[in-house]
Amino acid sequence: ETALDAGFFLRWMTAAAASVDREAARLTDLDSAIGDADHGSNLQRGFAAVVKVLEAEPPGTPGAVLTTAGRQLISTVGGASGPLYGTLLRRTGKQLGDADRVTADELRAALRAGVDAVAQLGGSAPGDATMLDALDPAVEALATSFRAAAEAAVQGAEATVPLQARKGRASYLGERSIGHQDPGATSSALLFSALAETAGE
Ligand code: ADP
Ligand code: MG
Ligand code: MG
Numbered sequence: 001e002t003a004l005d006a007g008f009f010l011r012w013m014t015a016a017a018a019s020v021d022r023e024a025a026r027l028t029d030l031d032s033a034i035g036d037a038d039h040g041s042n043l044q045r046g047f048a049a050v051v052k053v054l055e056a057e058p059p060g061t062p063g064a065v066l067t068t069a070g071r072q073l074i075s076t077v078g079g080a081s082g083p084l085y086g087t088l089l090r091r092t093g094k095q096l097g098d099a100d101r102v103t104a105d106e107l108r109a110a111l112r113a114g115v116d117a118v119a120q121l122g123g124s125a126p127g128d129a130t131m132l133d134a135l136d137p138a139v140e141a142l143a144t145s146f147r148a149a150a151e152a153a154v155q156g157a158e159a160t161v162p163l164q165a166r167k168g169r170a171s172y173l174g175e176r177s178i179g180h181q182d183p184g185a186t187s188s189a190l191l192f193s194a195l196a197e198t199a200g201e
Contacts, residue, residue, distance in 0.1 A: 003101035009065035015194035017047035034170040039183040046077040066093030091117035128166040131184035147201040153192040157185035
C-alpha cells in the first residue's frame with residue numbers, strides 16, 4: 001500500500017489553500033444567503049496563514065503537518081469554521097502520531113477521529129446542514145478511494161440544499177435556511193477534492 005509522507009501532507013494543505021482561494025467568492029456568496037458573508041474570506045485568511053507557517057518551517061511528519069495547520073486555523077479564523085476545521089486537522093494529526101509515513105487506511109482512521117471531534121465540538125450530526133454533511137460521507141467513502149471521498153463530499157454538500165440548518169448561524173433562519181447549500185459543507189468538499197488531487201486521483 002502507498003505510504004504518505006510529510007511532503008504529501010504539505011502538498012495537500014497547499015492544494016487546499018489554492019482551492020479555497022479560487023472558490024472564496026463562491027463560499028462567501030453561499031454564506032451571504034444564510035449567514036454573515038464571511039466564510040470565503042475566513043478560510044482564505046486561515047489557509048494563507050497555514051501555508052505561510054508550513055513553508056517557513058516545514059514539519060517532518062504527517063501528524064505534525066496537520067497539527068500545525070490546525071493550530072494555525074484556530075488562531076487565525078475568528079468564525080465558527082476556524083475552531084471546527086482546526087479541530088479536524090489537529091485531532092487527525094494527533095491520531096497519526098509521529099510516524100514518518102502513514103498508509104491511506106491509517107489516514108482514514110485518523111480522519112474518522114477528526115470528524116468525530118468536529119461533531120463533538122459542534123454538538124452536531126450529519127443531517128444538521130453543516131460541514132459534517134460532507135465530512136462524514138467523505139470519510140466513509142475513503143475506504144474506496146480518495147476520488148470516491150471527494151465525490152461523496154460534493155454529494156453531501158449538495159444534499160444540504162433541502163435541509164433545514166440546525167446548527168450555526170444558518171439555524172437562526174429556521175425554515176428560511178431550506179433551499180440553500182451550506183457553505184461549510186461546500187468548503188469541506190474542496191478539502192477532499194484537494195486530497196484526491198494530491199493523491200493523483
Ligand atoms: P461563522 O458562522 O462564525 O461566520 P463561517 O461562516 O466561517 O463561520 O462558517 C460557517 C460554517 O461553519 C457553516 O456553514 C457550517 O458548515 C459550519 N458550522 C457552524 N456551526 C457548526 C456546528 N455547530 N457544527 C458543525 N458545523 C458548524
Ligand atoms: Mg460566516
Ligand atoms: Mg462570521
